[in-house]
Amino acid sequence: MMRRTRRTTTSLTALAATGFLAGAACAQDINTTEPNGAAYDQTAAFEGQTRAPALEGDVALQQTVLAEGLEHPWGLTELPDGNWLVTERPGRMRMVAPDGTLSEPISGLPEVDARDQGGLHDVSVAEDFADTRRVWWTYAEPRGDGENATAVATGILSEDGSALEDVQRIWQQQPAWASTKHFGARIVHDGEGNIFVGLGERSDPEPRVYAQDPQSTLGKIVRIDAEDGSPAGAGIEGALPEIWSMGHRNIQGAAMGPDGQLWMNEHGPQGGDELNAIEAGLNYGWPEVTYGVDYSGAEMGVTEMEGTEQPVYYWDPSPAISGMAFYEGDMFADWQGDALIGGLRSGDIIRLNIEDGMVTGKARHATGIGRVREVEVASDGALMVITDEESGQLIRITPEG
Known part of the structure; x- marks a missing residue:
């Protein structure tokens, strides 16, 4: 496949610590809150929680389209041999070679409910993939009568990469619901044989x-055994044993920081997108606490409440943040440890500089690249981005020259 290259010069955005969320129903990643925020006299809980100062210096970038024609790609992960697995929401998983060759759909995947925001979502492999060839993915699982919910499955990728074998669904979200929105559902490995979802x-x-119901896994982060899906949660009294944290709206990005801190971001309603540092057993507030408003403009809740955590950072208006990664590599020397977050509505990459759990600076890069659904750092230090479009792309980003 021929690769198209274009060059841009822009800057990026900065990111930081601890957690909570915002929200109401998601209107397909749109936001009309006025740029000055304060939707109804809201104020940040602490200095630097929003509108961090801009990071200085622009970076000239080269964008190379490795693959195109992907139908609403959602998840992306690199294999040890340099190939990439990418999911498409209608229910397909493909492999993309370093030269951009796009495989036929990989067989063996379960049925998905691909209506609206549903379908096939995240994909992940563990560090021992070269030995085990084990793959995990999340998807909207049909449950009958129009109901569905997020599920987690795992399988073994065949040596030729054409099929997933020994496929098992290892976990189901409860309860199922007749909705086509807000499935989540990012996967992060904890390095101890478990996965966060x-x-x-x-x-x-x-x-x-139900985000506040400890006997439900709606609006939660769960931790489960990666092999069989058995609970490995935070041990919250009165809660389901897989629950790690609660009070989340719609988690769209997740990554383990360089220091081992778990970070997840989520969409607010109209305004109030959040970045959270996730800790075991804590409540991040939704739907009682939010920095956003309803799509009607009506007030939704309070911005602070005893017993709930504040987001490390929030956006108002919302860029519709999505997949995230922390930069560790050689190509962008000044970005070490910075968080990179995709912007769906804003159509760019947001870079956040985080120091001592606080966002100290932000920048935006690759403006106009498209609806960035996921950002990954390749083994050689390049950025890899997928754009969530009817004809989405896998794009490799490197410094100019």
């Missing part, structure tokens, strides 16, 4: 309240 609360007013 960030989950949505299904958007509608009725299921939304």
